[in-house]
Amino acid sequence: MSPESSGLARAIRLSLLLAVAAPAVSLPAAAQEAPGEEARTLDTVQVTGTRIRRAELEGQVPVHTVSRQDIERTGLTSIGDVIQQLTGSGSALNTKFNSSGNFGFPPDGSGVGAGSAQVDLRHLGSKRVLVLVDGIRWVNESSASGVGASTDLNTIPLAIVDRIEVLEDGASSLYGSDAIAGVVNIITRRDFDGAQVTLDYGQFSEGDGTSKGIDLAWGRTTDRSSLFLSLSHTDQDVVYARDREQSRFPVPGTGVALGSSGIPAGRFIVTDPNTGATLDLVPDATGPAYDPAQTGCDRSDGFHCFTDDDRFNFAEYNLLMTPSKRSGAFGQFRFQISPGLQWYAKALVNRRESTNQAAPEPIFLGPEGATGNPFADEITISALNPYNPFGFDLVSGESLILIGRRPLEGGARVFEQKVDTRYVNTGLEGSFQAGDSLWFWDVNLAWSRNEARQTNHGSYNIRNIALALGDPAACAAEPGCVPLDIFGAGSITPEMLGWIQPVVRDESENELRLVSANLSGDLFNLPAGAVGFAAGLEYREYEGWYQPDPLTVRGWYNGVPSLPTSGSYDVGEAYVELDVPIFGEGALGKGLNLNLAGRYSDYSTFGGEFTPKYGLRWQVSEDFLLRATYAEGFRAPSIGELYGSDSRFDAQLIDPCSEPFLDPSVESNCRTLGVPPGFQQANPQISITTGGNRELEPERARSFSTGFVWSPWFATNASWAERLDLEVTFYRHDIQGPIQALSAQTQLDLCVRTLSPDYCDGIGRASTGGINAFNNRLTNLGSIKTDGWDVDLYWTLPETRAGRFAFTWQNTFVGRYEAVGGAGQLQPRRPGIEVEDSAIPEWASTASLDWSRQAWNASWTARHVSDLIEDCGNAVSFPVCSDPANGQNRLGSTTYHDVQAGYRFDWQQGLTLTAGVNNVFEKEPPICLSCSLNGYDASTYDIPGGRFWYLRADLRF
Template sequence: MLRKNRLTLAVSAAMGLGAAAAIPQVASAQEGALEEVVVTGSRISRPDLEGANPVTVMQRSELNMMGVNNVGDILRNITASAGSATNTNVNNGGEGRVTFSLRGLGANRTLVLLNGKRVVASGLGADDSVDLGNIPTAMIERVEVLKDGASAVYGSDAIAGVVNLITRRNFQGFEVNGYYGEYGEGDGDTESMDFTLGVAGDKGNAVVAGWWNNQKTVWAGDREYSENDYWWKPYWQPNNPRVPGGSSAPPWGNHADPTTGNRYTRGEEGGDWRPRTSADNYNYQPVNYLVTPNERWGINLAATYEFGDFGFLEDVAFKTDGFYSHSESQTLSAPEPLAPLVFFGVPAPYSADNWYNQQYGPKNEAGETFEIDDWRRRMEETGGRASNFQTETYQLHIALEGTSWNWDWELAGGYGENNSSQYLEGYFNLDRVAEAVGPTHFDDEGVLQCGASPDAAIAGCVPLNIFGLPGTENQVTQEMLAYVSKNYNAFTNGKNELKSVTFAASNGDVFDLPAGPLGIAFGLEKHWFDGSQVVDTNQLLGTSTAGVSQNTGGGYDVEEAFIEFNIPLLSDLPLVEYLELNFATRYSDYSTYGDTTNSKLNLRWQILDSLTFRGTAGESFRAPSIPELYQGQFRTFPVAVDPCATDANANCIANGVPAGGYDSGGVTQIPSDQGGNPDLEEETADTYTFGLVWEPDLWGGTSMTLDYWDIDIKNPVTVAGTQTRLTGCYTSGAYCDTIQRFGPETSVWGNIITVGDLNTNAGRIETSGVDLSFQTQFPETAFGIFGASLDWTYLIEYDKTEADGSVKSHAGFYWDDNGNDFGDGMFARNRGLLTLQWMMDNWSASWRTHYTSGVEENLEGLWWHQGPGENITQRSIESYTTHDVQLQYNIDQWNTRLSLGADNVFDEEPPFIDSAFAFNTDHTYTGSIGRFYYARITLSF
């Protein structure tokens, strides 16, 4: 089989492993000696693992110190993470997935491997990133994070770096884990159970793990910081630092007289119609999930069988690993704000000849019923907008390994598939809404019917009364809801598929050079990627308030060849203990856009026994993904401001805006159509790292690494952004052809129907920074063994050049206006993780401190800061520090380990973020909603 190299504690520390490796685990289940491995970032077998690439390794013992149950939440603790990545604390758009964004470059630019092999994308279909929730911690031996571009070694997607999840293979025995946790407020219960069974014989071994995890709900209304929607210092109240915001579509109605533009409401308490003010906005926060319910279960397998020798085929072995994961999750948002014209671009005027309008609707200044073009009503009677997700993901990888003429070889194939379904509730058919608010009449039996007369009656239609308050006798009835909902739940079905074939060979000792042996690895690979997403008819036709979306379907394949050389240059000289050069190159031919070649050069210079310099320079790339290429157009509602509304210049007028501008009615979420573009090209990147590794001979357990990194991405796949298009049209006429507006024949002349914002290659991303890692374990004392580690990342630069050529500096900022719901997220200058550990006899404890420095919040485009005499563009967000603690005790006679812990011990609230999409903060980077207690028990046999 492939010859691999033993991972030692000292080398692990040099690569960034904290002192957690020193904490022992329950000993009765025999893990065996650590499997000899090839470190992530190279394919060449070598006599040590201290290469030129900056790699962070988290051993199983360190994972056990954390009160989380999935790999994604573990990776979020890495200081090199930034930006935004989804997790189960993301309600709107979260889908129950867990992803990881290294360097803030996005989950799709961080390659995820399982035992060195690609993992199928997962989600709602036609996805471009891996759901890390599919990989249980029960099966993980260690996590290796390569913080450097690696396309020359692994191909596409490895621009920011690589996450390689190494599963347990040599485990022998039986282990069971039980876990329970909940927040200090008594909600958000999380339960999990898992087992691992490992058997071994003379010819091979097998490890099987089964797992189940269940996370329950937390409501936004159950946390003080999220119970209201807040606006920070709005222009009409500049001296008040924070006031309640809300939606302009409340359950008590918001209806406009098309003649005068006056808006009417009854207010939350009911009563007579009166002019509407901002105080009548609806607080939608409390009825949203803050933590989404999520249940997962699955099974993992890893097995090896050694056949032996067959002539020149020596040490032939069969190896396989795979997993199956089932997930069910739900999101719940506030009830639908039904505003057909302004929110969905579909005319559905509420007729003056509708009986409900005549009886209960507002009256004009003459006391007359009028037709209401722009009406808005929160449909609270539905109970909210629910999305129910169910996904199944499985992957199997098989390989034959062996040795021939001193070359280790592998012939492997893999197949992965992800299937998903999404069912939505609480949405409406806009065609039926238009029917239900049209003219009405009474039939011969005195029943109110849709249509102006019996001859124009609409069969089955139930007139809709939007003028009553929920909970009163005039509320929207279930019969009304059944008709406008068409008795259906919107749905989306999706699929991802990955097929791979690989041949690879490696020899770490081809022949001797004066400074040491030459190492070579080479191979051929082919991958097939396919994905699809199918939506219901109403989303296809744009008649559903669930959005306008088209089906997605497509695929591509890639053929690749790679080669890597490890060349020793000098050794045993003054100030040159050892000097080696590593060179890798890969040729990739894509069926979509053509071919590309990417290379990488690594240098490792061991100056002294205790001091090593390392550096890398490489080219990386990312091929356009299936959704970027083929995603059907869909409608989204990013926050943006149309400058043409208040200042209609010549460009605006040419685009269809009346000369005096128009009244946006306070709408801040602009309908925008996004989708795929089959003409996209690949992203390219230049990546550099330079650093020092220091391992002083103090007490045998100290190391420090210091690395500078630089990534320059050209031609990134992006959208220009709704705000960019609106501003560009206003200032120069650019993008005006992508903006559709209502015409003069409507009562909302000039308002935006939609902004076209399809994928494109444009702009540039340049980022750089410094990573520091220090760890030490002190000599044993009478009070036990103490250890400490510190990881720190300082972000020097993150400049994003937009499609219009403008440059947005992200370093030290929070950005949330990039043309989508979540924006780019948090880019703190400093992120730190301090870990303190103690062990004595059967006791051990750890204390972890997470620090994120304060940032400036970008407020451009938030209309509540852009009033008369006000133009606030940024505000300061305070730093955020949390502490986690855990205590473990081993009961030797029972082969049991008990763990008690608390995350966010001091119950720190996440910082207030004015531009965040929901909950007045961003859980994609904090991940914390309060103090969380947990207990874990491990039994081993």
């Protein structure tokens, strides 16, 4: 049987099973529900982290709830930005990442995610976090450049959110794949009477980055129905890197010395076939006349020798904040068919329009260009080209080593995304009495699609460039071809641009279809109490594709190459959960419960997988709770990881065989690899080829957490505290066979150090010694292990004439993070280290003080990130590197202060005016020398010079 037919068979079987299950649980609802029985449901709750509906199960697992009040206190307009401020969050994409055109394609086939906002928990990556909306899976993103494995939280309007529940624990047994690091469950607003208009306006103190928003909400609730409708629009303006001192240069404190070798006038490394002299030249002006007699740098022929002063400052074209417009409409309707039966329907449409910008696209030609494109790497520039000043053919690998020309004439690269999300969810919910137990059931159908289109202005057609630089006769034979002049700044005319500069259009799509059924109640009674039970079935179908521009598919695109991707798979699942009371109130405390859960998943791509979970909840006393969980989990390979076709990303790599970085201990190995003495790396930006792997296995994980919740009796309704809660949790995650590619820099270093084919296969070098091929594929590597502590304090003070105060202090301490490759090589990420544009702080902390008195309210929040260490890299010789003796730079600890105040007017149903300032003291982020863009880590810190003030008006009527 083919995979397609076997998947269809599974779908039919599971659909029939669900069809049988739904009536089986719904029939008793009408037959046995008493008219007043609905009131009993008020004593039960559904919390993230368990499927059993019981009020006393709150606190079974560590769940952090972000209320709507918490959200409004941040002054932020994106769910992703709100969650990224949690102390347990790691590095993830947000609108401060100007990613298009700079990073290329990640190995997992997801694309660059330009303009999206993602969530990372425990620093395990956004694709290991499951995002739910009202307990139902949300569709993964499509970035217009790949098939994503993560959720773009910018597809969910913040206006529809009632609260966010974040489970920072493994939960595959309850929710299936992707819930290795945790679950984010976004609960939408439901019961709402009247109308609400909310206006937001904010701006950075420098006068840029203006944010404007309007939210409209209307609802009506009756005895049998509720309707909620929402319209929202958010407009975030751009912030340019050139407008912040820290981000004006590629690496702060180094000027253009570490800028690009692709420069407006052009860098030409050539070997004169007549004299044998190798020269590294830059034209002084357009139309230089090469003099072969001038073999040194003292020249008068319109050229000079290349120096670091010639390097190009690409940073001034970058964006610190990418512009984004988000518009959404959401509706939710619920109707009580009978006292024990309810029908619901939800629908959402959302449009995101965002823009990324990069410096004018460089054109690298010759073997040292290392683009991986034969039109560029194997080019011949004809001596007959009317603009060739050298008088001889520039033959790649012979007379031509490298050309780096950046045409400012073509303008910056601008990437415009339009991302549309559609979502429909409907189902039935009910309850029925069976003996002494009240049972709850639900059946759900959901369909969601995320589709993205990206338009790229400012890139080039490398095939047309090669033709226009070659034999003029060949160019003349091609309709529209115009000979090209790349020899000097400003040499490219509009007619030449018309031949070499296209508009590139890419698109992609992700689609999710699912059906699920759940049942929960008490099975029977034990001496210590009732045994709670939950069970369910779920069937999901995933489909995704990515279609690059035909120019890219043909291999004619000068930028990052890629090929189409498409794939699909389905999964059928069944789960069961039990909550077993071991003992009740007695000498050992108030009660001990054992929680057991297991889920079986049958994937069309790799077969079956069973994941169990075990939990203990010991209520030692009224005010002290001990809890512990152990869970096994997995993450199935995504469509991009399985089916992603060949693509490329560009990495800044230091070649260990290059002077001045050459270590004498590996010099002989460099010679074995074909690197000549005195070799200096001409271009540190190396093109890395990557792609999917259909032989991937699922990632498998073990998660453990333990801790306590203490609400001391002496701090309850006392003179100094209305309530005091202390939560302490230890967590540990162990992932085996994580799906990722070995760090490119690590692979290169190990190749040079060991000469092992495990690392050197796929790394090619030109005859000049430079890297001209680098294959870095996805695989199941060794392991990722991390552990740490969460320590949270919640203190609510009694109300006095001065008002009511509440204090919250949340902390995460990371004790270990260790990633190991398949052959045992330790990866560079670990606590206290900044590497690869992300950090794992050893301590992250947020403290908030809230005050309210009659119509007034105010808050103060402090956000703290502990210090970090990074490798200075090629900036080690600059004063900005704080510890050059050890080649390290210290990123000092950083604390941001945010304040907010508001007043509620008694007009209509209430008019609330709020004003706030984030980063009151304009704390600058620490300088990051290893970060790819803008001189700081955009996932860990606020924007440089980033005092942000905002106003909000909220009218209810």
